[in-house]
Amino acid sequence: MSDSKQIGAESSPEARRNLPPLSLHVPEPKFRPGDTADFAHFEIPPAGSTPRPDEAAAAGDMRDLAYGLVRVLDDEGQAVGPWDPKLPAETLLKILRAMALTRAFDERMFRAQRQGKTSFYMKSTGEEAVSVGAALALQRDDMCFPSYRQQGILLARDWPMIDMMNQIYSNKGDRLKGRQLPIMYSAREAGFFSISGNLTTQYPQAVGWAMASAARGDTRIAATWCGEGSTAEGDFHSACTFASVYRAPVIMNVVNNQWAISSFSGFAGAEATTFAARAVGYGIAGLRIDGNDALAVYAATRWAADRARSNGGPTLIEHFTYRAEGHSTSDDPGQYRSADEGSHWPLGDPIARLKTHCIALGIWDEERHAAMDVELATQVRDAAREAEKNGILGHGLHHHRMETMFEQVFEDMPWHLEEQRDQMLREAKAAGL
Amino acid sequence: MNMIQAINSAMDVMMDRDSTVVVMGEDVGFFGGVFRATAGLQKKYGKNRVFDTPITECGIIGVAVGMGAYGLRPVPEIQFADYIYPALDQLVSEAARLRYRSAGEFIAPMTVRSPFGGGIFGGQTHSQSPEGIFTHVSGIKTVIPSTPYDAKGLLIAAIEDNDPTIFFEPKRIYNGPFDGHYDTPARNWGGHRDAQVPSGYYKVELGKARTVRAGEALTILCYGTMVHVVEETVTMTGVDAEIIDLRTLVPLDIEAIEASVKKTGRCLIVHEATRTSGFGAELLALVQERCFYHLEAPIERVTGFDTPYPHSLEWAYFPGPVRIREAINKILKD
Ligand SMILES: Cc1ncc(C[n+]2csc(CCOP(=O)(O)OP(=O)(O)O)c2C)c(N)n1
Numbered sequence: 001m002s003d004s005k006q007i008g009a010e011s012s013p014e015a016r017r018n019l020p021p022l023s024l025h026v027p028e029p030k031f032r033p034g035d036t037a038d039f040a041h042f043e044i045p046p047a048g049s050t051p052r053p054d055e056a057a058a059a060g061d062m063r064d065l066a067y068g069l070v071r072v073l074d075d076e077g078q079a080v081g082p083w084d085p086k087l088p089a090e091t092l093l094k095i096l097r098a099m100a101l102t103r104a105f106d107e108r109m110f111r112a113q114r115q116g117k118t119s120f121y122m123k124s125t126g127e128e129a130v131s132v133g134a135a136l137a138l139q140r141d142d143m144c145f146p147s148y149r150q151q152g153i154l155l156a157r158d159w160p161m162i163d164m165m166n167q168i169y170s171n172k173g174d175r176l177k178g179r180q181l182p183i184m185y186s187a188r189e190a191g192f193f194s195i196s197g198n199l200t201t202q203y204p205q206a207v208g209w210a211m212a213s214a215a216r217g218d219t220r221i222a223a224t225w226c227g228e229g230s231t232a233e234g235d236f237h238s239a240c241t242f243a244s245v246y247r248a249p250v251i252m253n254v255v256n257n258q259w260a261i262s263s264f265s266g267f268a269g270a271e272a273t274t275f276a277a278r279a280v281g282y283g284i285a286g287l288r289i290d291g292n293d294a295l296a297v298y299a300a301t302r303w304a305a306d307r308a309r310s311n312g313g314p315t316l317i318e319h320f321t322y323r324a325e326g327h328s329t330s331d332d333p334g335q336y337r338s339a340d341e342g343s344h345w346p347l348g349d350p351i352a353r354l355k356t357h358c359i360a361l362g363i364w365d366e367e368r369h370a371a372m373d374v375e376l377a378t379q380v381r382d383a384a385r386e387a388e389k390n391g392i393l394g395h396g397l398h399h400h401r402m403e404t405m406f407e408q409v410f411e412d413m414p415w416h417l418e419e420q421r422d423q424m425l426r427e428a429k430a431a432g433l
Numbered sequence: 434m435n436m437i438q439a440i441n442s443a444m445d446v447m448m449d450r451d452s453t454v455v456v457m458g459e460d461v462g463f464f465g466g467v468f469r470a471t472a473g474l475q476k477k478y479g480k481n482r483v484f485d486t487p488i489t490e491c492g493i494i495g496v497a498v499g500m501g502a503y504g505l506r507p508v509p510e511i512q513f514a515d516y517i518y519p520a521l522d523q524l525v526s527e528a529a530r531l532r533y534r535s536a537g538e539f540i541a542p543m544t545v546r547s548p549f550g551g552g553i554f555g556g557q558t559h560s561q562s563p564e565g566i567f568t569h570v571s572g573i574k575t576v577i578p579s580t581p582y583d584a585k586g587l588l589i590a591a592i593e594d595n596d597p598t599i600f601f602e603p604k605r606i607y608n609g610p611f612d613g614h615y616d617t618p619a620r621n622w623g624g625h626r627d628a629q630v631p632s633g634y635y636k637v638e639l640g641k642a643r644t645v646r647a648g649e650a651l652t653i654l655c656y657g658t659m660v661h662v663v664e665e666t667v668t669m670t671g672v673d674a675e676i677i678d679l680r681t682l683v684p685l686d687i688e689a690i691e692a693s694v695k696k697t698g699r700c701l702i703v704h705e706a707t708r709t710s711g712f713g714a715e716l717l718a719l720v721q722e723r724c725f726y727h728l729e730a731p732i733e734r735v736t737g738f739d740t741p742y743p744h745s746l747e748w749a750y751f752p753g754p755v756r757i758r759e760a761i762n763k764i765l766k767d
Contacts, residue, residue, distance in 0.1 A: 194535035208499025238492030
């Protein structure tokens, strides 16, 4: 006889008194393919209406901000309210340009994947403000621990596109020696930590880096990014605990783009509260901001950076945004979400919004913007052509030497890897390679 | 010194020599660790370098990866090896691969200390030997000392090493050697030849095994607590065995193993960890691959059983002198 008892089917009559049956709540997004999207249920406060506390304010005194939405750019493209960072024209145009470059880069690399030049690509369309706005609000030597959708950080930091493309093509120019999936960049010099394919592992790592910086009396801070779906991972919560306990100088960004592949944000807990509100339970400053508003992203990041730099501790920023395209080149969002969601998204397009602002300020115009788009597309095309000279994936001729496979597993190669390397080289020789 | 003092001394020496060495873990700071391995370090080096952590192993190792990337040399403690599983992803996917995936741009030069193994009535959750999980992972080193002298020298070598290292401390022999006779009074390290531990800096190189006893009849491969149990059994039976303490499983001293087995023609492998897919299986395969034509008897394994560690039946589970003696007899029979 088995010593385990089944619960439920044969539970005792006493256990099945006259109670209504329980029911399990399984979240369901508001719109599926074929539905007309309508975001009227979102509470979107007017730009400029959210107060801006002092950077030194106690986390407990600013709980409302975790449930609100910091917005700077209004519908007319005016920058309004206490969060307006009042940036000089030069900086505004720099942000605009880096966002447009990110989009042009994404377009080109997406097409390269479709042309079979690489295995995989992920766009950040609609989320360019999140990475570009933050990157330019940080110091260049602050360390970023990104997820896979923050290519805008590298581009905003003027990192060579050819280097990024070499990585995407896994060719002989790839500094990572073709070891990582495309877009999993690493650029220490650009303050860009090696990207992991395991979600949210970068979160505690960023906190550790920030703690080390604090323990050494450094002045640099760390910042990290993950998607809203990824906040469900244990690493996220470990990181929040550590960040709170040691008041680590770190900025923890949650990019709420509404979707985690085909799972809507409800599966990470969005029906119950906001993601910024995760901060409340940890006693961390939490800000919920309009992630399609580059000025809000810039201002919030600067606020959090100043707070961190003055030993005020960590800030968790939820960037409320929308993933305008598929999850990756392997994804077809038409299968699971309403086709017109993107066009109904109430917070608009981040590049269009900043462009309107710059035009309203009189520092920019449509002609210059159109010319810039052409110029950037050309720049990206030229870089891609250069990178392709180093090879494309699967081409066979432009890979790193085979034996590099065994290098850097350890600092020095142990005997068993040497033996395996020699075996591989013998096999290759026998095969006439 | 006993093994805990030796381990403490290793951290002390390294913290003194290198200001980037930091010690972290649950209860390691003010209290000095539940086994007292970090006692006195916080007082001496301050809270910036020795600190208590929240109870989140995934957080401890994830934070240590970030600290390593910054340029520190963290020495995180996982209070018991049984609790390393929540940190597994950070060790396996992150620490172990960071150098490789970033082509050397970032490294995670950490030494994860953790007491492991049974024989202390620790039940299922304070007795496990998970070394086989780590030896299966590319990019991480696994070190297991069996004496105070080695514990200090190997720990210093591990802390200086630029690769992530798992340093498993056989807690059964923290305070004294254990010969497998649980019903006789506990011994201490006093007077043991390998408990003469220099107070200053010295290293025991990783990847080099130790010949505990030279012999001609058979080779016994072992590590950790088992080294002492094997030694006692060999002394008891009077068999002329060569005992090899592996000290590090990755990198492994294959030369020492090969030379010994080729000389004796017979081989026994002993470990506490469960049998199936344990490190013994790897050793057995290596000996078979390299020494087959020198073997005069089948290779034998003595290991823990493939069950969770049973609390009350601990001594029936523990690979003790009886099981080892039987295996030796079997090997020597033909
Ligand atoms: C630990 C882990 N589990 C699952 C996956 C597979 N996966 C890759 S991306 C993704 C969705 C992530 O969504 P989100 O965090 O919201 O980020 P987004 O892609 O929307 O930017 C999943 C499930 C993974 N990479 N790592």
